[in-house]
Amino acid sequence: MLDTVLIWIDKNRGGWLEDLKPWLRLASVSADPAHQADLTAAADWAMHYMRAAGLEPEWIPTARHPCILARTPGNRHKPDAPHILFYGHYDVQPADPLDKWITPPFEPTIRDGKIFARGASDDKGQVFCHLAALLAWKQIAGELPVRMTVLLEGEEEIGSMSLEPVITQYADELKTARALIVSDSNQLAPGVPTLTTGFRGMVYYQVEVAGAAEDLHSGVYGGAVANPANALVGMLGALHDVHGRVTIPGFYDEVVMPEASILQQWRQLPFDEAELIRRLGVSELFGEKGFSTLERRWCRPTLDINGLTSGYQGPGAKTVLPGAASAKVSMRLVPHQDPLRIAAAFETYLGSLKPAGVRLKLQRLNASPAVLTPTDSPAVAAAAEALEIGFGQKPVFTREGGTVPVVSSFKKLLDVDSVLIGFGLPDDNLHAPNEKFDLASLYGGMRTAAALYDRLGRILSNGRGG
Amino acid sequence: MLDTVLIWIDKNRGGWLEDLKPWLRLASVSADPAHQADLTAAADWAMHYMRAAGLEPEWIPTARHPCILARTPGNRHKPDAPHILFYGHYDVQPADPLDKWITPPFEPTIRDGKIFARGASDDKGQVFCHLAALLAWKQIAGELPVRMTVLLEGEEEIGSMSLEPVITQYADELKTARALIVSDSNQLAPGVPTLTTGFRGMVYYQVEVAGAAEDLHSGVYGGAVANPANALVGMLGALHDVHGRVTIPGFYDEVVMPEASILQQWRQLPFDEAELIRRLGVSELFGEKGFSTLERRWCRPTLDINGLTSGYQGPGAKTVLPGAASAKVSMRLVPHQDPLRIAAAFETYLGSLKPAGVRLKLQRLNASPAVLTPTDSPAVAAAAEALEIGFGQKPVFTREGGTVPVVSSFKKLLDVDSVLIGFGLPDDNLHAPNEKFDLASLYGGMRTAAALYDRLGRILSNGRGG
Numbered sequence: 045m046l047d048t049v050l051i052w053i054d055k056n057r058g059g060w061l062e063d064l065k066p067w068l069r070l071a072s073v074s075a076d077p078a079h080q081a082d083l084t085a086a087a088d089w090a091m092h093y094m095r096a097a098g099l100e101p102e103w104i105p106t107a108r109h110p111c112i113l114a115r116t117p118g119n120r121h122k123p124d125a126p127h128i129l130f131y132g133h134y135d136v137q138p139a140d141p142l143d144k145w146i147t148p149p150f151e152p153t154i155r156d157g158k159i160f161a162r163g164a165s166d167d168k169g170q171v172f173c174h175l176a177a178l179l180a181w182k183q184i185a186g187e188l189p190v191r192m193t194v195l196l197e198g199e200e201e202i203g204s205m206s207l208e209p210v211i212t213q214y215a216d217e218l219k220t221a222r223a224l225i226v227s228d229s230n231q232l233a234p235g236v237p238t239l240t241t242g243f244r245g246m247v248y249y250q251v252e253v254a255g256a257a258e259d260l261h262s263g264v265y266g267g268a269v270a271n272p273a274n275a276l277v278g279m280l281g282a283l284h285d286v287h288g289r290v291t292i293p294g295f296y297d298e299v300v301m302p303e304a305s306i307l308q309q310w311r312q313l314p315f316d317e318a319e320l321i322r323r324l325g326v327s328e329l330f331g332e333k334g335f336s337t338l339e340r341r342w343c344r345p346t347l348d349i350n351g352l353t354s355g356y357q358g359p360g361a362k363t364v365l366p367g368a369a370s371a372k373v374s375m376r377l378v379p380h381q382d383p384l385r386i387a388a389a390f391e392t393y394l395g396s397l398k399p400a401g402v403r404l405k406l407q408r409l410n411a412s413p414a415v416l417t418p419t420d421s422p423a424v425a426a427a428a429e430a431l432e433i434g435f436g437q438k439p440v441f442t443r444e445g446g447t448v449p450v451v452s453s454f455k456k457l458l459d460v461d462s463v464l465i466g467f468g469l470p471d472d473n474l475h476a477p478n479e480k481f482d483l484a485s486l487y488g489g490m491r492t493a494a495a496l497y498d499r500l501g502r503i504l505s506n507g508r509g510g
Numbered sequence: 511m512l513d514t515v516l517i518w519i520d521k522n523r524g525g526w527l528e529d530l531k532p533w534l535r536l537a538s539v540s541a542d543p544a545h546q547a548d549l550t551a552a553a554d555w556a557m558h559y560m561r562a563a564g565l566e567p568e569w570i571p572t573a574r575h576p577c578i579l580a581r582t583p584g585n586r587h588k589p590d591a592p593h594i595l596f597y598g599h600y601d602v603q604p605a606d607p608l609d610k611w612i613t614p615p616f617e618p619t620i621r622d623g624k625i626f627a628r629g630a631s632d633d634k635g636q637v638f639c640h641l642a643a644l645l646a647w648k649q650i651a652g653e654l655p656v657r658m659t660v661l662l663e664g665e666e667e668i669g670s671m672s673l674e675p676v677i678t679q680y681a682d683e684l685k686t687a688r689a690l691i692v693s694d695s696n697q698l699a700p701g702v703p704t705l706t707t708g709f710r711g712m713v714y715y716q717v718e719v720a721g722a723a724e725d726l727h728s729g730v731y732g733g734a735v736a737n738p739a740n741a742l743v744g745m746l747g748a749l750h751d752v753h754g755r756v757t758i759p760g761f762y763d764e765v766v767m768p769e770a771s772i773l774q775q776w777r778q779l780p781f782d783e784a785e786l787i788r789r790l791g792v793s794e795l796f797g798e799k800g801f802s803t804l805e806r807r808w809c810r811p812t813l814d815i816n817g818l819t820s821g822y823q824g825p826g827a828k829t830v831l832p833g834a835a836s837a838k839v840s841m842r843l844v845p846h847q848d849p850l851r852i853a854a855a856f857e858t859y860l861g862s863l864k865p866a867g868v869r870l871k872l873q874r875l876n877a878s879p880a881v882l883t884p885t886d887s888p889a890v891a892a893a894a895e896a897l898e899i900g901f902g903q904k905p906v907f908t909r910e911g912g913t914v915p916v917v918s919s920f921k922k923l924l925d926v927d928s929v930l931i932g933f934g935l936p937d938d939n940l941h942a943p944n945e946k947f948d949l950a951s952l953y954g955g956m957r958t959a960a961a962l963y964d965r966l967g968r969i970l971s972n973g974r975g976g
Contacts, residue, residue: 144724202826203826203827230730243729244729246729246829248827248829250827255792256790256791256792257790257791257792258610258791258939258942258943258944259607259941259942259943260790260941260942261912261940261941261942262814262816262840262842262941263709263710263712263842263910263911263912263913264696264807264910264911264912264936264940265790265807265911266807266812266814266840266842266911267797267798267806267807267810267812267842267911268786268795268796268797268803268806268807268911269790269792269795269796269797270792270795270796270797271814271815273814273815273816273817273818273837274746274750274813274814274815276743276818277742277743277746277747277815277818277837278747278750279747280740280743280747281743281744281745281746281747281748282747284740284744286865288865320734324722324723324726324731324735325722325723325724326721326722326723326735326736326867327867327869328866328867329734329735329736329867330734330735330736330865330866330867330868331733331734331735331736332733337734340733340734341730341731341732341733341734344733346732346733347740348728348732348737348739348740348831349737349739349740349743349820349821349832349835350728350739350821350822350827350828350829350830350831350832351739351820351821351822351823351828351830351832352739352742352743352818352819352820352821352823352835353818353819353823354815354817354818355815355816355817355818355838356604356816356817356838357817357818357819358541358542358604358606359541360541360668360669360875361668361669361714361716361816361838361840361875361876362541362603362604362667362816362817362838362941363712363714363816363840363912363913363941364816364817364941364942365814365816366815366816366817369815369818371739371743372821372822372827372828374728374732374827374829376728376729376732376733399752399796400794400796401792401793401794401795401796402796403793409826409827410827444729444730445729445730445731445732445733445734446727446729446730446829447729447829470730474727474730475725475727475830476724476725476726477724
């Protein structure tokens, strides 16, 4: 039956594109209250599409943007089929700077075998692969090989604040899922199907240094009173040594490096450093001394300044001694760093670096641990087979440098393991102008999803759940 | 005759305020091209007011904002009166942050015996003292005790780039001036009339660090590629040691401290450190170890960050790895530091601190030396008498921490010495929100200016020039 489903998926390529485009036209920017109507419309589009795929969707209002929870009715899946949970999000990042887009962000455009639009890869296009596969199974087989629950949210790009309450509310039902499927990540390179087996955690701080009650004249008062901008850069500048290592005492204490066999696997991955340098527009890569680029991204913790604000930021010269200076600082954490312990070490160390005459205020905006997912579970075996069917090649096992906090939430609240099966590519321009999704990723992703539910149905059918 | 002029000035106080307000309403922010029309209007206002004072003003176009050069016609000053040059500026600093102003910056408002407005003290209010005094002399005496030339510019707050060409163009005429009068500085404290005898120089830089061509996701790329914000704070954070000393090699090599007798005088000045701490809203003062607060402001060089810009500056968390980071950095110089040598040392040292993977771009926006003015000239004697008449007390001799680069230009191009006779107060909030000028300073300044031109006419009438 899978073969027929795959043939139908392959035959219908132009039709799928036309199905996806209306979703991409909706500017579902969750950060911007002006786009409220687009978010509602995008959630509504997903409701309709899932109904067409035979699911019964429920609209779950939240404080901001709704979740959609859709289930296969009993007569739409095989008897005793395993219960599988799929998670995705229909909200997107802001599109600015608009003037850097070659075609408008919310007018999906095909160029060079790619579809360009905000959300094309993150995450509408990847979610669509699964919805289209479910639709194909319904059209061809009339029923699904698994009992399916799809949970879509509209706040992923702004911190998923409503997700945990929704998971908790439906926990009894969701707990019977044998696996959580997430497609919100990348393949290592074009033509290299990928299973992601872990990602970094994060601690994020707002750092504020205050001095005089107001901005002062830097000539009149320079030298007499502490300058918060001087103080801030002095403190933050001391957080790395010249080898790119973080100097916070105890920062690396809990870091556990992957086994040698995994590091050996990574060294054999088709990772093209020259391509990365070219794509990012840098002269060379840079980071903690003594580790490869993939190690620095996947299993070494980092500290990055995400924003700096102080004093005069306009054109030309203004001789102001700022009254305040602030920074956004995030640390990416690896197994087994404890976010709260790292947060405490950061606060203590910054406090010790604070010079006289200024006040320091630290506000923690985020704290989530790194996550490793199993590499040898039946669900991962099913995903590996599906990727080979979808893309014609055995997958590689990688990690991600980014943080997928929702996976931690599902693990914590439901004790369910994730399968991170991303179809994106490193050059998809996530969170940047000219986001795109390769049509090869789209069609391969749909084939993979169709095969995934078939294999999950077979491999998990004798287990618990149902 | 001076007595009659002073009485008329004192009688007419409300009228003077109404004269000044329209000038303060013009948002002549030279840094911002959006305020072009306000600059033109502010120059125009000065033309009209000087005409009323009997001067003949000339509009001198420049590449950006016009200069006004106004002279007393031959029948409007005493025969053989000495030629005196007055310099001031009609442009003002930007008013942001706007939300910190109690009343709007360009709606002059009287509160607690002070007039609040951007430019109230720096420099429109102080210039107005002189224009009003000239008007009073014309009204009462029909002629001035000196042959007066007033030169006003509109680019002081952005580096006075057109001033030297204008001075050069009119050098033959301006060279006959016996003294240059500038009121663009402060009194040491309320009720303490002050003659400033020196000020610091300045080198100002725009520092830009660039990394990847676009902002990146800090999770995906953190650790792999240099972060320009990390690099910037690393470099700038290394420019001071823990004792507040600047670490640029050779920075202090040329510094010459004042004679012991001058330092001794400074220790006896009525400078109230507790009042400064209270006024600035800080817990303590801070600066280079081993020097008093006045020494740190008047005769020690400093390095201050005036602005910081990078990445995400909005509310909450955004996981961006910035593509660029920039800072505004200024150094205050003291006698006999060479601005160009210091600039070169700064560039060399920052270059040596630059980590791999980023590009550093340095743009020098300013370079002017510290200046010392004579303390024993006839013009200074005239100014001391005038201050005693204007404020009822003998003046003290101080220096300023700020920079008045134009004074160096006049000295260099015309070989004329300055008399720095400032009427502002330390709490005037120059370059900050809620700039103000005490009405006592305004009225005392007008009286002083009226007396100054009388005394200069008497004391210098037998000398060269005229």
